[in-house]
Amino acid sequence: MRIFRMPIWLHRIYPRYIWRIPTQQQHLYLSFDDGPDPEVTLYVLDLLDKYNAKATFFCVGDNISRFPEIFREILNRGHKVGNHTHHHLKGWSTKWNDYRADIEKCQNMMGPISDYPLFRPPYGRIQSSQGKKLITMGYSCIMWDILSYDYDKRLNIPVALKRIIQGSRPGSIVVFHDSQKAKNQLKQLLPAYLREMTNRGYRFHYIPNK
């Protein structure tokens, strides 16, 4: 069974990570992982503009180096970017020195940690010792409250849409992917989600640095 909204025990086991932004207001925090991609990222940017929505893009360094103009476009349109490693590494199976070097490689394409402190571990998989060290270095480890499963080509779209809409609440961090793999699902989920949550009175913001 897919878990669309992360359970509270997960927040309690990993309190150092950020799962949700504390707010009473109807604010949602969209995030897009694995880009930039010349087709899918631009599709997302245009759609977000229609709703005057701001979001956070957790970019893969290797994709930034392939598509630097798309990366700049994300920032030019008023969104924020975060580090998603250079090669989309799985923390569980990567030694710290290699993991850190890969994160630094991605960071070098963005700017100093003090300006770009948001990090999201690929697959949400990170050893707790790695997380601790990254926080010491100045990073905020951003997880999520709502997972869309848009990367799953077999996703039942109406069911997923219903679950992510029902699960969303003030301060939810929501994960989508601006990738080729997620494209078809994303194009069905994101417009409907933006429309419905806007009708319910929600606004979309990027994740604050602290």
Ligand SMILES: [Zn+2]
């Ligand atoms: Zn990813």
